[in-house]
Structure formats: structure tokens, C-alpha cells
Amino acid sequence: MTKAKALARAKINLTLHVTGQRQDGYHLLDSLVVFADYGDTVSVHEAEGLTLRISGPKAAGLPGGEDNLVLCAARLAGVSDALITLDKHLPAAAGIGGGSADAAATLRALCISHGAAIPTPEQILELGADVPICLAGKSLRMGGIGERIDPVPAIPPLPAILVNPGLAVHTPDVFRALTFRNGTPMPDVPAFSSVADCAKWLAQQRNDLEGPAMQLCPSIGDCLAALRDQNAVFARMSGSGATCFGLFKTPGAARAECHALRRAHPEWWVQAVILGGEAPEGQSRRDTT
Numbered sequence: 001m002t003k004a005k006a007l008a009r010a011k012i013n014l015t016l017h018v019t020g021q022r023q024d025g026y027h028l029l030d031s032l033v034v035f036a037d038y039g040d041t042v043s044v045h046e047a048e049g050l051t052l053r054i055s056g057p058k059a060a061g062l063p064g065g066e067d068n069l070v071l072c073a074a075r076l077a078g079v080s081d082a083l084i085t086l087d088k089h090l091p092a093a094a095g096i097g098g099g100s101a102d103a104a105a106t107l108r109a110l111c112i113s114h115g116a117a118i119p120t121p122e123q124i125l126e127l128g129a130d131v132p133i134c135l136a137g138k139s140l141r142m143g144g145i146g147e148r149i150d151p152v153p154a155i156p157p158l159p160a161i162l163v164n165p166g167l168a169v170h171t172p173d174v175f176r177a178l179t180f181r182n183g184t185p186m187p188d189v190p191a192f193s194s195v196a197d198c199a200k201w202l203a204q205q206r207n208d209l210e211g212p213a214m215q216l217c218p219s220i221g222d223c224l225a226a227l228r229d230q231n232a233v234f235a236r237m238s239g240s241g242a243t244c245f246g247l248f249k250t251p252g253a254a255r256a257e258c259h260a261l262r263r264a265h266p267e268w269w270v271q272a273v274i275l276g277g278e279a280p281e282g283q284s285r286r287d288t289t
Ligand SMILES: C[C@](O)(CO)[C@H](O)COP(=O)(O)OP(=O)(O)OC[C@H]1O[C@@H](n2ccc(N)nc2=O)[C@H](O)[C@@H]1O
Pocket: 013, 016, 025, 026, 027, 028, 029, 031, 095, 097, 100, 127, 128, 129, 130, 131, 144, 145, 146, 171, 172, 175, 239, 240
């Protein structure tokens, strides 16, 4: 019997400024993070012992045992009796927080199914630098090495296409390839009134990992060029790559260009999504539609 289900939504870094490096090697970040209406699904079923079953189009190659972040999260939550199924749709090692989103979804689901307590902030961060923000699960500004989370004005729904060239890019390699580690932080995030307004602001910000990731994986440049050729109003890489996002004026335009990109690049992972789009604080989601 399914006891709880949680969506592990793709995390997109609309900006990613690297502002310093700690003594332990971890980098200080300043990033505007939003979530997509698309991701993996974690379901918890009644069972004796702790088991993970992985299915879905992106299941191949994932660690199926103790190393999977789903089981790491379950152990951290103190759960030893559950069958957890992971329906995997997000490419791994792709800069969209797949494993971190799965870990956060597992914690949320086990909280409902088993009444498990959410671990301490320090324990959550140990699962991965992206897990705290994935647990928050909405548009926010991320700081520190990932532990600091600050509110931002509500982000309007941003129609987008996510494109991954089908090549894994490993986060530690990208940070190692970074040559300048003391960039300026982001200015305050303003309230955006439209996609165009948001795109204009984003164009003045950076993803400091885009250059080093592109050196390791030149196909990132092809993804960005393809998004721009398909009339994206803005395109950038997310996180440590290789996934890139393109913003479009309408969901219809994003869907149409998504079909065109899939036809032109059958070897790429291409997905039309909506990013952000939460209701402003104090309003129900219906107030904004
Ligand atoms: C680049 C981002 O995707 C931006 O959201 C995240 O900071 C990465 O988050 P993550 O994949 O959950 O990262 P972790 O699994 O904790 O770290 C992987 C490796 O990335 C490097 N790392 C990660 C986060 C950070 N703030 N500084 C780092 O230098 C470290 O070498 C670390 O060993």
C-alpha cells in the first residue's frame, strides 16, 4: 500500500555567483534558485526492511544501493522499514539537483508516511549542498555553501525549456576547473512583472560555473546556441551543468520549440517546463491565475 508520494522537482539556478572559498574547499555561492513543475517521484510503501526500487526513463546507471541519496535520506530520518520507489525522469549529474531533490522528497514523504522527524540543518546539508533548498522547494536566494536560504519577491511563472546534451558533468570537477573564486554577489532580487523583465535582469547576472563547465563539456555551448536559435528570450546553464535553460514568452512557444529541438537533437534530453510561479506570500495560488 502506498503511504506517501512526493515530487522531486528539478532545481534551476537562474544565477550562480561564486563569491569565495572556505578553508575546507567548499565554495561560497549566491544564487537565485527556482523549481520546475517537472521531476522525479518518490513513493513510500509499507514493507519490512528498507528497499529501494528505481524505474523510469532515467533509471539507468544510478546507484541502486546504499549510495543512492534516497536511501541516505531514509537512514538519516531513522526509517528502517519501507519500500521506496523512485520514478526517475531527471538526468543525473546534470546541474538540476536530481539526487538532492530525491533526498528532499524522501524526507518529505517519510515525514508523512512514518511521522519521521526532519533531520537537523547540519545533517541535511551533509546529504548535499543542494538538499536544504530542495527541501524548501520554492523560489529562494541560496547563500553560504547552500545552507543559507533567503526569501525573494514572488517569481512569475517562467515558461522554459531544459536541455541536456546527454553527458554527465561532475560537480567537483567543475569547481576544480574554476580559476576565479571571488566574484561579486548578486544585487537584491527585484520583483519581476514579466518574463522579459526577468530576462533583462538575469542578463546582468552570471553563472560563474558556465565557463569551466563548458571547457569540460563543449556541448553545453551547442545547447545554449540551439536555445537561442529557437528564439529563447534568455538562455544560461544551471548549476554545474550540463543542463541549460531557455526562457520563452509563453508556455505555447516553449512547447512548440521543445518539439523542434527534440526533432533536431534526438540524442539530447529536452523538456518544456514552467519555472517559479509561486503565489506571493499571503496569497493563495488561485489569486495569481
Ligand atoms: C553547484 C550547485 O548545484 C548549485 O546549486 C550545488 O552547490 C551543488 O550541490 P550538490 O551537488 O548537492 O553538492 P555536494 O554533493 O554537496 O558537493 C559536491 C562537490 O561539489 C563541490 N562544492 C559543492 C557545493 C559548494 N558550495 N562548494 C563546492 O565546492 C565540492 O567539491 C563537493 O565535494
